[in-house]
Amino acid sequence: MRISEEEKNKIIEDICALHKDLASQREELRELLDALLLLRPRAEISDRFRAELRDSLVARARELSLRERETHHRFALPRFNYLLAGALASLVLLVGAVYLWGGEALLPGKPSVVAVHEKMFGDLSSREEGVPAGEVLGFGGAGGSPAISAPSGLFVAPSYRFEYRGVPISVPQSVRVLRRIKGDYASKAFADRLRKTELGIFDLSRLGNPLLQSFSLIEDRPYGYEIHVNLAEGNITINQSWVSWQGEEEQVGMPNAIPEDGVLIGVADGFLAVYGIDRDIYDTPLVSHDWRVFQNDPDFMPDALRVSYPAMITDNPVFESSGEQAGLSVLIRLRDLRVLSLWGLAAQSYEGSLYPAERDTDRLISIAEQGGWFSAFPTGLPSQRSDASSVLYLDTPFRGYVKSMRDREGTMEELLVPSFIFPVQGEEDGSHLSRVIVPLPREVLDSSWDR
Amino acid sequence: MTFSLEHEQEALHKCKAGNREAFGALYEAYADRIYRFLFYRAFSREIAEDLTSKTFLKALENIHSYDARKGAFGAWLYRIARNVFVDHYRAERSTVDIEELFSLGEEDRLSERADAKEKLRRVWDYLQALPNEQRNVVLMRVWDGLSYREIAEILGKSEGSCKVMFSRTIARIKEEMPLALAILSFYSFS
Numbered sequence: 001m002r003i004s005e006e007e008k009n010k011i012i013e014d015i016c017a018l019h020k021d022l023a024s025q026r027e028e029l030r031e032l033l034d035a036l037l038l039l040r041p042r043a044e045i046s047d048r049f050r051a052e053l054r055d056s057l058v059a060r061a062r063e064l065s066l067r068e069r070e071t072h073h074r075f076a077l078p079r080f081n082y083l084l085a086g087a088l089a090s091l092v093l094l095v096g097a098v099y100l101w102g103g104e105a106l107l108p109g110k111p112s113v114v115a116v117h118e119k120m121f122g123d124l125s126s127r128e129e130g131v132p133a134g135e136v137l138g139f140g141g142a143g144g145s146p147a148i149s150a151p152s153g154l155f156v157a158p159s160y161r162f163e164y165r166g167v168p169i170s171v172p173q174s175v176r177v178l179r180r181i182k183g184d185y186a187s188k189a190f191a192d193r194l195r196k197t198e199l200g201i202f203d204l205s206r207l208g209n210p211l212l213q214s215f216s217l218i219e220d221r222p223y224g225y226e227i228h229v230n231l232a233e234g235n236i237t238i239n240q241s242w243v244s245w246q247g248e249e250e251q252v253g254m255p256n257a258i259p260e261d262g263v264l265i266g267v268a269d270g271f272l273a274v275y276g277i278d279r280d281i282y283d284t285p286l287v288s289h290d291w292r293v294f295q296n297d298p299d300f301m302p303d304a305l306r307v308s309y310p311a312m313i314t315d316n317p318v319f320e321s322s323g324e325q326a327g328l329s330v331l332i333r334l335r336d337l338r339v340l341s342l343w344g345l346a347a348q349s350y351e352g353s354l355y356p357a358e359r360d361t362d363r364l365i366s367i368a369e370q371g372g373w374f375s376a377f378p379t380g381l382p383s384q385r386s387d388a389s390s391v392l393y394l395d396t397p398f399r400g401y402v403k404s405m406r407d408r409e410g411t412m413e414e415l416l417v418p419s420f421i422f423p424v425q426g427e428e429d430g431s432h433l434s435r436v437i438v439p440l441p442r443e444v445l446d447s448s449w450d451r
Numbered sequence: 452m453t454f455s456l457e458h459e460q461e462a463l464h465k466c467k468a469g470n471r472e473a474f475g476a477l478y479e480a481y482a483d484r485i486y487r488f489l490f491y492r493a494f495s496r497e498i499a500e501d502l503t504s505k506t507f508l509k510a511l512e513n514i515h516s517y518d519a520r521k522g523a524f525g526a527w528l529y530r531i532a533r534n535v536f537v538d539h540y541r542a543e544r545s546t547v548d549i550e551e552l553f554s555l556g557e558e559d560r561l562s563e564r565a566d567a568k569e570k571l572r573r574v575w576d577y578l579q580a581l582p583n584e585q586r587n588v589v590l591m592r593v594w595d596g597l598s599y600r601e602i603a604e605i606l607g608k609s610e611g612s613c614k615v616m617f618s619r620t621i622a623r624i625k626e627e628m629p630l631a632l633a634i635l636s637f638y639s640f641s
Contacts, residue, residue: 007596011593012593014599014614014617014618015618015621015622018614018615018618018619019618019619019622022622022625027627028625029621031622032574032621032624032625032628035571035574036574036578036589036593036594037593037594039496039571039574039575040491040593040594041491043486043487043490043491043492043499045482045486045487045503046496046500049500049503050482051508053478053500053504054475054478054479054482054483056504056508057478057507057508058475060471060508060511060512061471061474061475061511062471062472064471064473064511064512065470065472095528106544114472173624267600287610291452302522306467330543331470399490442629449511
């Protein structure tokens with residue numbers, strides 16, 4: 001940072017105004033200022049330090065905010081002494097607080113990522129000495145910090161091979177792995193509210209540090225729904241309430257024809273609007289026709305179809321570990337276009353931590369040509385793909401995330417692993433067979449594939 | 452995007468309302484300045500980084516105690532930085548060797564000229580010999596580029612007294628070191 005001539009002049013004039021005898025020595029004063037400036041060290045804050053400190057401050061800020069809200073809410077509610085008043089208040093608060101609590105959502109739907117320190121989520125490989133790649137602990141299991149690795153054992157080997165036909169690719173030095181922040185705070189806050197309720201036969205206020213894990217609400221009306229809120233996991237599912245749908249199954253019968261995709265999406269959009277679910281945070285909805293892959297009977301007609309709203313985090317699509325696009329799903333009964341259920345509605349707050357990426361693009365392409373995250377595909381593929389000699393061509397990849405669950409010290413963590421998504425040429429049906437996924441963090445690759 | 456006073460007030464309002472995540476914007480706006488302020492006094496990247504971290508962490512944790520009626524947020528932050536620095540150096544050295552300073556200087560070409568170095572050494576020695584407060588005012592005005600008003604808020608003095616102190620100190624240096632500056636004038640400074 002240099003001081004401007006204007007600023008120097010201002011300093012000199014200030015001095016001269018106070019010391020009239022120096023008015024004729026402006027040049028000497030300027031030289032003195034120059035000398036002082038010459039002695040000033042060069043001080044440039046490093047980008048790395050700047051980013052690291054920012055991460056630390058954001059993490060600390062979040063911690064302080066949560067603590068403050070918790071303290072505030074604990075003392076904010078007056079004590080109700082009447083059973084009815086208590087029950088009503090609790091119900092209103094429980095429902096309302098899911099969406100808004102002091103102006104902020106307890107289970108935020110809008111995706112947000114808080115940057116934390118590098119490699120904050122521990123070693124992603126934790127591969128023991130002597131254990132070959134592909135045999136490390138992948139999902140669940142005990143001991144330390146289990147690795148994230150390619151799923152195994154569920155699939156059989158593919159009877160075709162992949163060949164890369166895209167343009168040369170490049171990879172950044174590091175990529176940000178995301179960890180979903182679950183609803184621990186909501187769980188505590190809800191429980192604090194509930195313990196103030198006079199149940200009559202049990203004194204909830206006597207509970208020590210209670211946490212509300214989940215609760216359900218049922219709409220008491222024809223074709224009502226049961227809403228299940230899992231605070232510990234930070235997600236909500238909606239299902240038809242069997243009590244209010246009872247006896248109507250026989251009257252519905254079978255569908256005559258499969259409605260247009262636009263009709264189904266319209267029904268799903270309407271359902272989301274009724275329940276105040278923000279659809280704008282998702283990518284363009286699409287109707288899943290995966291059933292066609294597995295069903296060879298030309299007369300088969302599904303009872304219901306799923307409309308998917310693909311999840312997007314920081315403008316990148318998210319995929320399940322199965323390879324399917326992740327997001328919100330709405331299942332619609334075709335006969336009368338009623339929504340049967342909704343799932344995948346989850347709080348979207350994440351912590352993001354940088355991990356070294358695999359920059360050897362030959363290795364990435366080689367892994368993609370071996371089938372990527374999946375070493376194999378399910379049986380029962382379309383007949384044209386069962387020819388051992390068939391080749392599927394992979395296009396230039398784009399960036400996305402792949403969900404991976406891991407057991408860390410007894411707690412299931414949901415990680416989003418930055419990955420390359422290689423589209424399979426000519427397979428644009430949106431199914432999990434239309435892409436090959438290759439994770440980018442080097443540790444994850446090393447857990448599953450030998451160098 | 453420039454960080455206006457309005458942005459600053461909005462971020463402060465959010466922080467004080469319990470949304471401390473808004474502190475990120477304040478950090479982005481002041482990180483460079485606070486780091487430089489500390490580096491100019493510590494002359495070490497490592498220490499400056501450590502003290503910058505402490506400064507912002509203290510500010511974040513005590514943001515509720517900031518009172519806009521008592522002065523600008525920037526001045527409050529500088530005051531924390533100054534206190535953090537003073538705490539750190541309370542039992543440490545208070546002077547810096549000129550050679551060390553040359554190695555950190557903005558004008559590399561000058562450090563190669565022995566005659567200029569000698570004259571700068573005299574200016575520096577003179578600065579070092581000044582009472583802390585006077586030296587601080589000079590460095591804040593010239594190195595940190597702070598206004599008298601900001602300096603006054605940081606030091607808890609009146610704007611007028613800071614201006615007088617700075618002018619007197621510069622006048623004294625000029626009076627007592629005329630020869631030292633003569634050679635420096637051969638160089639064109641920007």
